[in-house]
Amino acid sequence: MSFRGDTRGIGVVRLFLTVVSSIGLGIALGSSFLIVRGPFLGGPALDPFPMMGALAAFIVGIVVTSWGTTRMFGIGTGA
Numbered sequence: 001m002s003f004r005g006d007t008r009g010i011g012v013v014r015l016f017l018t019v020v021s022s023i024g025l026g027i028a029l030g031s032s033f034l035i036v037r038g039p040f041l042g043g044p045a046l047d048p049f050p051m052m053g054a055l056a057a058f059i060v061g062i063v064v065t066s067w068g069t070t071r072m073f074g075i076g077t078g079a
Contacts, residue, residue, distance in 0.1 A: 014072055017068045017069075017072035020064060020068035021064075024061045024066075025065045026061070028058055028061030031054045032058055034046060035051065035055060035058065
C-alpha cells in the first residue's frame with residue numbers, strides 16, 4: 001500500500017508533512033517577528049544572545065518548512 005498514490009484522500013503522510021511544514025512556518029514567522037520588531041516596528045531590540053537565539057530559530061524554521069514541503073510535493077525523489 002502506497003501512501004503517496006492515495007487518490008481517495010489526503011493521505012496520512014501528506015497530512016503529517018503538512019503539519020510539519022506549518023510548524024516550521026510558524027517558527028520562522030514568530031522568530032522573524034522577534035528579529036524585526038526592534039529596528040522596523042519601533043519596539044525594543046533584543047539583547048545579543050536572545051537575538052542569536054531568534055536567528056537560530058528562524059534558520060531551523062526555514063529548514064523544517066523546506067524539508068516538509070519538498071517531501072510533501074515529492075521534489076527530488078526521482079519518481
